Amino acid sequence: MRLIRYFVIVLLGLAWAFAGVAPSAAQIPGFKIPGLPSAVTLGPPALPSNAKPQKPVVALAGRTLFQVTGDDAQKAQDRADLVGLRLDSALRETPTDAAPPAVTMQAAPNDEVAIQVAGKPLVTVSAADAAAKGETVDQVASEWAAMLERRLDQAQRERQPHYLREALIETAQIVGMAILVNLLIWRLARRFLDRPGWAMQSLVWLFAAFVITDLFPLTQPLHSLLGHGVLRPISILIIVSLAAAGLSRLLRLFLRHIFPPLPETLSPGERTERTFRRRATLGSVAVVTGVSVIWAIAAVVALSWIGVNLAALLASAGLIGVAIGLATQDTTKDLVAGVNILIDDRFGVGDVVDIKEFSGTVEVLNLRVTQIRDVKGRLVTFPNRIIDAVANQTLRWAQADVQINVQPDTDLREALKIMESTGNALLEEWPERILAPPTMLGVDAINAGDITLRMLVRTLPGDQSPVTRELRLRLKEAFDAAGIATIAPYTNTRVTLVDARQSAPTEGQAVSENSSNSEELPGQSGNNSHPAAV
Template sequence: MNVNWRLWEYISVDNWIDIGISVGIILLFLLFSKIFTKYIFFFLVKLFNKEKTELFKQILEAYEKPLRWLFIIIGIYIAVDYFPYFEQDHSLFEHLIKSSIIILIAWGLYNLSSTSSILFMKLNDGVGLEVDQIIIPFVSRGLRFVIIAITISVILIEFDYDVTGFIAGLGLGGLAFALAAQDALKNLFGGVVIIAEKPFTLGDWIKTSSVEGTVEDINFRSTIVRTFAQALVTVPNSTLANEAITNWSKMGKRRITFNLGVEYKTPKHKLEKVVKRIEELLRNHDEIHQETIFVNFDEYNNSSLDILLYFFTKTTAWGEYLEVKQDINFKIMEILEEENVSVAFPSRTIYMDQDHQEVVEVNEETHD
């Protein structure tokens, strides 16, 4: 009790006043931080929205939280000047304040380098160089890694750490690291190959020997593909780079081909007319690609006379493709009904030999 009483006696009234001022300054700047976020920042974002300056708006949003913390750091820096038991010009304190500001700057740059940043939408408006969607997440992660590495290096320099020796030490351990991370390096270079060759982009429907689905993301190690069963499949970039990739989204048109079998009893003139009318149907259909259309009497099958249909739809979207295919099928049915031609299906006719009690099976077309 005597020790505590002596400690309270040691703290003078002036010191208590200085401590109160320090605490008050910190609380005041905390209030400024909240006011900035609620009013000033909101006003600036609204202003840039009116001026349609999307880039400045994103810069503001990226630095929203760093600016809030900047108020607090400034408050702490000013408060320490009044605090009786700590010197503002102390070297460690100065290093901490400078390092904090460096971190806030890096924090904003880190937010600005997100995949949704407008900076990746167009590198140079004058040149009109559009950035492919698949490059954006890859470059974003690369930039963020560089920002973090530079930030750590600058902070180490601020604390008088020999960064050159640190980098040299990394160089000596580089061989061991490379040996230990061969798979990671393979995947990294695989990702570079995919981005350079651009066999697909984000949102494309691809098929490989290991996966089929829609590309959702690509990073340094792997590519994320969502299957049509809504499962997420992570494929290492090194594997994907060495596989044959079918990009269904890059189709300019979509193929439809099948054999239409009609009965053997169909007369020649009716068969010719059906073939001609089906071809005319395809030639005059707005959704059928006119470059390649084949409608021909193809072969004598076991149970039918087969007409080969081979053509393409203009659309490549799966749902629209099915709609066009259905429309063609219905109209072919109408042609067959109008020409009184029936579709054949496999049948089996059994003949009984009365004398030898043997059964003979003969395949022929179905009769109405």
């Protein structure tokens, strides 16, 4: 949005700065945005280099006037050359200090209109000329006459002795205006974009050069090159880009209204709404897809307005597309896999999932990659094509698995009653997190040094961890109050007993754990075990 405001302000500044420039000097040749649904006509059609145009251009002193038609290419070119010779002759016959030759229109047979310059025939507007522009004969004749009056007046002014001095003064004014506009662009770019705005400043200087080169007859070829080859494509691209940016902005607002974004904090009730998360994920994907489609259409429209032959471009792009497709097979697989993930609703933004050997919360899910944040704060990125198995811990409901180890001589029935009552008490206090009464599995394992009691509690997605921690705390307090001791889980520890009479092993040599003097002692654990009494 800031970029759109920046471009709008700059374009308004350009319009104000060059408002005093003559329309004929500021007009970009061949630039005409077509009305819909009429045909797109932006200038001479693109033809092969060895073919003559069917609608050649009539020019005066290097400036384009209009295009004429003919029965074939040669007749059309001969007609354009004849009109140009008549214009040059009329201008030479006019004294330097006289008014420019007068342009008049008269009716001709067959509903045609004849245009005369200085009382001599110049050109007759035919039905073919009108059909080529999609207008009536009278409309085309009026346009040609108006263009002739402007160009003849300008050509006559350029023949005046004092014209060079006036042109230099006007050039200085244009340069001064360009400097002021560039200073405005620099300030606006620093404010809105935090950058100098060199691209827009270069565009201003290009436009200034385009206007200045139109003031001098010797620079007319450069003026035509800047108009047709530089400014016209750039102007089309700017207009199409602004339109595409505006449509993209409207699409974002519309999709955010349909698919609201996921807020940073959610209440427990909101966390139950799986649909809310899914809508947020689909909304982000829909925005990216919609904006990409808009810019693709904008590129096609811009190329067609510039005059690029899209049929030939698409034909040549077929082979290139095959090569690009082969080179981007992995990206295509990612896109297909991303679509499948969204359709199957395997997981969404905010879900806690296990992918491969990583576990964490999904932060980014699009058509190409999935990113999760693990408990260590690391952001892990997975291409969608490698996600073949996913364990979703927050889909619809979750479960807290609570296991307590007690001594073998404990009253197990009393301990199970304490666990069940503690779970029910927590359910009454946390009804917004616990979905059902706890399920007592009872005695889950009997070991040599302890007995494992197990209980399951169904919770809302994402609440299994806090429920598990709270239950452990309350069970420990309840067991302490009832005089029931809890112990660490029983593990086996392998301790090697070495005969002191045997020689000590050399440095770097390990003692064999398969020795006949080895035995297992209960109550110790691996590397953290305490020395056993021998």
